[in-house]
Amino acid sequence: MVARALLHNCVSIDPETGIAPRGLLVEGGRIAATWPPDAAAPDGAARIDLGGARLAPGLLDLHHHGDAVLRAPDDAPDALRAASASMVRHGVTGFLPTTMAWPAPELAARVERLAEALESGAWPGAIPIGLHLEGPWIRAEAAGAQPSSGIRPYDAAEAASLLERGGVAIRMVTLAPELPRAGQLIDELARRDIAIALGHTLADGAAIDEAVRAGARHVTHLFNAMGGIHQRGPGVAGALLAEDRLSCDVIADGAHVHPDWLRTAARAKGERLLLITDQIGAPGAEGGGFGSGSIRSDGSAWRLPDGRLAGSHLALDDAIDNVVRWRVMTLLDAVAACTLRPARLLGIEAERGTLRVGARADLVAFDDSGAVLATWVEGRLAHGALRGDRLERR
Numbered sequence: 001m002v003a004r005a006l007l008h009n010c011v012s013i014d015p016e017t018g019i020a021p022r023g024l025l026v027e028g029g030r031i032a033a034t035w036p037p038d039a040a041a042p043d044g045a046a047r048i049d050l051g052g053a054r055l056a057p058g059l060l061d062l063h064h065h066g067d068a069v070l071r072a073p074d075d076a077p078d079a080l081r082a083a084s085a086s087m088v089r090h091g092v093t094g095f096l097p098t099t100m101a102w103p104a105p106e107l108a109a110r111v112e113r114l115a116e117a118l119e120s121g122a123w124p125g126a127i128p129i130g131l132h133l134e135g136p137w138i139r140a141e142a143a144g145a146q147p148s149s150g151i152r153p154y155d156a157a158e159a160a161s162l163l164e165r166g167g168v169a170i171r172m173v174t175l176a177p178e179l180p181r182a183g184q185l186i187d188e189l190a191r192r193d194i195a196i197a198l199g200h201t202l203a204d205g206a207a208i209d210e211a212v213r214a215g216a217r218h219v220t221h222l223f224n225a226m227g228g229i230h231q232r233g234p235g236v237a238g239a240l241l242a243e244d245r246l247s248c249d250v251i252a253d254g255a256h257v258h259p260d261w262l263r264t265a266a267r268a269k270g271e272r273l274l275l276i277t278d279q280i281g282a283p284g285a286e287g288g289g290f291g292s293g294s295i296r297s298d299g300s301a302w303r304l305p306d307g308r309l310a311g312s313h314l315a316l317d318d319a320i321d322n323v324v325r326w327r328v329m330t331l332l333d334a335v336a337a338c339t340l341r342p343a344r345l346l347g348i349e350a351e352r353g354t355l356r357v358g359a360r361a362d363l364v365a366f367d368d369s370g371a372v373l374a375t376w377v378e379g380r381l382a383h384g385a386l387r388g389d390r391l392e393r394r
Helices: 073-090 104-118 156-169 182-191 205-214 235-242 259-272 316-325 331-337 340-346
Strands: 004-014 018-021 023-027 030-035 046-057 059-066 092-097 131-134 170-175 195-198 247-251 273-276 288-290 293-297 301-303 309-312 363-366 372-377 380-383
Touching: 004 030, 004 331, 004 363, 018 331, 023 046, 046 372, 059 073, 059 131, 059 273, 059 316, 059 340, 073 092, 073 104, 073 316, 073 372, 073 380, 092 372, 104 131, 104 156, 131 156, 156 170, 156 182, 170 182, 170 340, 182 195, 182 205, 195 205, 205 235, 235 259, 247 259, 247 340, 259 273, 273 316, 273 331, 273 340, 316 331, 331 340
Parallel strands: 004 046, 059 092, 131 170, 170 195, 247 273
Antiparallel strands: 004 018, 004 023, 023 030, 046 363, 092 131, 288 293, 293 301, 301 309, 363 372, 372 380
C-alpha cells in the first residue's frame, strides 16, 4: 500500500462500535482516521475501492501449532515463515505459535529456537507475536494428544530456565491448576505478566477458584482435554463455563465441540468467548509423529490411531463462518471473538484487534459469503490484489 490511502466503499465491522458503512484512512502503517462513506478523499491520499466488502481488524489466533511441532527445533524459522504466508490468506495478521509438552531438553531447545525466530522481524504475512506454551505442566489423565513423556509437575529451577530462554516472547501458558506446586507456577507467570490459561485439567472447584484468585484469566479449548459435565455436578468443563472471571476459547470445527455446546458457551460467556484453531500442519501421506503417536485425518480433524483428537484443520475465517451458520454468534460477535477479545487477553488491544485511530493497520476484507478478499499487515497488502484503484475479486 502507498504511504497514505483511503479504503472506501466498504462496510466496517468494528468490534467496539458495530457495523456501519464507513472507510478508513491509513497512513504510515496506522489507522489515521475513520471516513464517512460520502466524504471526499483527503489531499494526497490514494483511493482504494473495496467494492462493498466488509472491512474488519486482522484476525488473531492464540493457539496455532502448524507444522512447527512436526519438524526439528532448528526448522523453527522456516516453519514460522510458512505459517505466516499461509495464515494471511485466511485473514490472520497475528498468531501465537504453540508448543507441546515435550521432555525438558527438547522443550527448552524448541522454545529457544522459536524465540530467536520471532526476533527476526521479516515475515511474509501474519506476524508471530509471541509464544503459547501448552504444557508441560498439565494433567496426564487429561493429556489429549500431548506426549505423556513430556508431562510433569512444576519444578522451579527448570521453569525459571525455560522462561528465561523464552524471555518476553512467552505470552501465554496453559497449565493444570491442581498439580503440585501449581500455585508457585501461577505466581511466577503472573509476576512476568504472562497470560495464564487453565487447560488439560481435572481440577475441582476449589483449585479453579484458587487459580483465578492468583491470576488465571483464561481457559484453553473449553470442553476438550478436561473433565466433562454431569447433571448432578458441573465437572471441570461446567465449572469453567460458569466461572465469570475466566474467558474461554473454543475450536469451532464441528469435530471438537458440538454446535449445541458452542451455543451454550456463547450464551454463558458472552464477550468472554474466543475462537481459536488449534491447527496442526499436514504430516504427509504416511502420517507423522505428533505427541502420543502418528496422526491421520478423518476429513474433519487430526486423530491418533486410537481415535483421540489431535488437532484441527481449521482456519479462523472458517471458524467465523461456522459459528455464524450454526447460529452460535452474530457476525459482529464472531469477528470480535478472534480480534478484540484475544487482543484484550494479551493486553495489546490498543495495537491489534481493533479499528481504533492510532492502531496498526492490520485489516481483512471479506466478501458477502465470508471469503477473504484481502489482508493488510501494518498497511501493507499481504494477500489479495488491486486492479488499478479497486480491490480485485476472484
